[in-house]
Amino acid sequence: MSKIEEFDPELRRLEEEIVQFLLNSYFYTGQKSSFTTIKSYFITRRDLTQDMLIKLTGLSRGTISQELKGLLDMGVIERSKVSNTGEITYTLKSVEFAFIHHFVNTYKTILEFDKELAKLKNDMDLNKNELENTNGFKDIYQIVSIFGKAMPFTLKLMEILEKELAILEKK
Amino acid sequence: MLNQKKVNEILNLVERIVKEYLQNEISRDVKFLKDKLKDFLTNPIWNIAPLFQLRNEIKKLELSDNEFKSFWDVIDIKIDELQSSLIESKPYIYQGKIREYEIRLIDFFMKAGLVKGQSPTFTTIIGYLLIHKRLTQMQLRELTGFSRGAISNNLNLLKNTGLVSKELIKGTRKHYYTFGGDMSQVSSKTGIFKKELNDTAKSYFMAKLIELKQLPNKKGYNLLFERISAIMNFLNIHKKILDIVLESELIKAIEMKKI
Numbered sequence: 139m140s141k142i143e144e145f146d147p148e149l150r151r152l153e154e155e156i157v158q159f160l161l162n163s164y165f166y167t168g169q170k171s172s173f174t175t176i177k178s179y180f181i182t183r184r185d186l187t188q189d190m191l192i193k194l195t196g197l198s199r200g201t202i203s204q205e206l207k208g209l210l211d212m213g214v215i216e217r218s219k220v221s222n223t224g225e226i227t228y229t230l231k232s233v234e235f236a237f238i239h240h241f242v243n244t245y246k247t248i249l250e251f252d253k254e255l256a257k258l259k260n261d262m263d264l265n266k267n268e269l270e271n272t273n274g275f276k277d278i279y280q281i282v283s284i285f286g287k288a289m290p291f292t293l294k295l296m297e298i299l300e301k302e303l304a305i306l307e308k309k
Numbered sequence: 310m311l312n313q314k315k316v317n318e319i320l321n322l323v324e325r326i327v328k329e330y331l332q333n334e335i336s337r338d339v340k341f342l343k344d345k346l347k348d349f350l351t352n353p354i355w356n357i358a359p360l361f362q363l364r365n366e367i368k369k370l371e372l373s374d375n376e377f378k379s380f381w382d383v384i385d386i387k388i389d390e391l392q393s394s395l396i397e398s399k400p401y402i403y404q405g406k407i408r409e410y411e412i413r414l415i416d417f418f419m420k421a422g423l424v425k426g427q428s429p430t431f432t433t434i435i436g437y438l439l440i441h442k443r444l445t446q447m448q449l450r451e452l453t454g455f456s457r458g459a460i461s462n463n464l465n466l467l468k469n470t471g472l473v474s475k476e477l478i479k480g481t482r483k484h485y486y487t488f489g490g491d492m493s494q495v496s497s498k499t500g501i502f503k504k505e506l507n508d509t510a511k512s513y514f515m516a517k518l519i520e521l522k523q524l525p526n527k528k529g530y531n532l533l534f535e536r537i538s539a540i541m542n543f544l545n546i547h548k549k550i551l552d553i554v555l556e557s558e559l560i561k562a563i564e565m566k567k568i
Binding site: 144145146148149150152153155156159162163164167168169170173181182183184232233234237238240241244247248251254255258261262265269272273274275277278281282284285287288291295298299302 | 424
């Protein structure tokens with residue numbers, strides 16, 4: 139038997155409400171629902187086994203093991219314990235990290251995006267005189283310019299975020 | 310129906326084609342033949358009946374390679390003319406280089422979305438709405454090539470989070486979907502909007518914490534208490550970052566339309 143704490147039915151109901159709230163929140167917008175469901179239960183439980191996840195989410199074992207692998211790869215959870223029977227306990231590193239893991243360690247990727255966007259803007263600048271009044275040019279050019287300017291800013295925000303995470307880790 | 314006799318008949322035809330090809334083609338590139346054949350069998354473009362008529366008519370002209378080249382230019386121009394006359398009535402379909410820029414920008418959105426764990430379908434739709442300001446489901450289908458279901462699912466998702474609004478086009482049963490209008494509005498709106506959502510979430514979890522406090526000594530109390538507190542801690546960090554964004558020079562410049 140796993141040693142993971144069972145919740146009292148009333149707390150279980152409260153937990154269910156919280157998970158639903160998280161699933162409908164904009165923090166998760168556009169992400170796969172099996173992934174966010176599992177992530178949400180890690181937020182409310184911290185430690186979970188596959189069996190426990192099946193019970194809580196109703197998802198299939200296959201789906202769960204696939205999503206667990208993804209979460210492990212991203213460093214959101216870790217294998218914290220293996221029981222005598224071989225049952226693995228997975229542990230969420232931190233709640234904060236579960237929300238923002240997508241933004242951490244993407245510094246390099248963002249730098250590449252920055253380059254790509256700069257190249258697009260440059261190409262558009264080269265043809266600006268000729269194409270400026272062509273249908274669609276201005277709309278695309280405006281967005282490319284704004285995102286181009288936002289890039290260094292995004293990098294700065296990521297620095298702040300990583301600092302906050304470092305502080306949390308020390309705690 | 311597929312029976313052995315039919316299969317053999319077809320394979321005989323294939324044999325004739327392959328033999329002919331290998332005997333007449335100097336390059337003898339079988340992979341090339343396979344690709345062409347497969348395309349010919351499956352691509353709907355080859356179902357257009359006049360294609361074969363066109364081929365026969367041109368064959369009858371017995372043009373030399375060079376003659377064909379210049380004749381092809383005439384066809385090429387005709388196709389371009391037709392394209393602009395047939396498609397120009399759809400202003401949301403961009404042409405030539407502009408379309409190329411558009412695709413590159415959408416590609417950028419897609420990759421950036423993947424970093425955030427968002428599906429490519431989702432971010433592609435956001436991208437087109439940002440560029441075009443407002444679009445109908447039909448227009449989105451034409452631009453993205455996605456299925457009706459995929460588009461309506463993702464639009465509903467966006468509508469539920471309040472990022473996209475829907476308005477009826479007068480005198481029709483169609484709707485326009487809008488992503489907050491102008492870029493200057495979009496950036497500040499989404500910032501303020503996210504802040505509001507953050508506040509809503511904070512009061513929600515505060516209420517849950519109070520609710521939880523009514524149930525002390527119940528199994529799981531300590532753990533859930535600790536977890537809700539951690540969520541609130543995250544919301545505080547998130548608020549701090551949103552404040553930095555909202556008060557930044559960048560957002561102000563976008564709002565003032567200086568970019």
